[in-house]
Amino acid sequence: MLFTTTGLLGALYQLQLTPTAIDVLSVMVKHQQPGGAVEMKQSEIDAILGVGQASMSRAMALLVDRGIVLRSGGGRGHRYALNPAVAGYESQSDLQDEMSKQLALGGPAPILVPDYAKRPPKNGKSGLHAVA
Template identity: 80%
Template sequence: MLFNTTGLLGMLHQLQLTPTAVDVLSVMVKHQEAGGYVGMKQSEIDEILGVGQGSMSRAMALLVERGIVLRSGGGRGHRYALNPAVAGYESQSELEKEMTQQLTVGGPPPIRVPGYAKRPPKPGKGGLHAVA
């Protein structure tokens, strides 16, 4: 069992992820090593999900854009890891050690929650109305 620092599942709706991106994230969470490293290529994740290369690439790009997944390497040699703030750790002390280390370098990379596409409605003139 891995420990993590955040209730990522509780904020998934705010991240506006596609269903495919949620599925990709689920596979990555299941197959992560302690600390969040995911030793799988996109093609290996696609073998599990069967969504196709285009859908897989779009889903992974969205996860990277939101900061949930970190990508390193170039070309076909990308390596993936979960953001340290959502990664799993083998113990509470390992989690605390990693978060302390992250704080010394300015904290883990931010998770980007999209803003409103349009402004929320202005309050109306009237008060609350009961609905029967």
């Protein structure tokens, strides 16, 4: 069992992720090492999801742009990890140690929530709407 530092999955709607990005994130969460490292290539994630290279690249770029996924390395040798603030840890003390380390370095990378282009609808005024 992994402990996490935040309830990210409960706030996904605020991040305005595409369904494919949510699926990619789910695979990454499932396959992460303690501390958030994901030892998978995009092609391996795509093999699980079957979304195609272009969709996979767009989804991963969105996750990186939002700060949920951190990318290191260049070219075809990218390495991916979940942001330390949303990664899983083997124990509460491992989580606390990592957060102390991150705070000493200025804090984990921020998770960027986009601004609304327009004011969100008021509760109860417009009924239910499908979201794609």
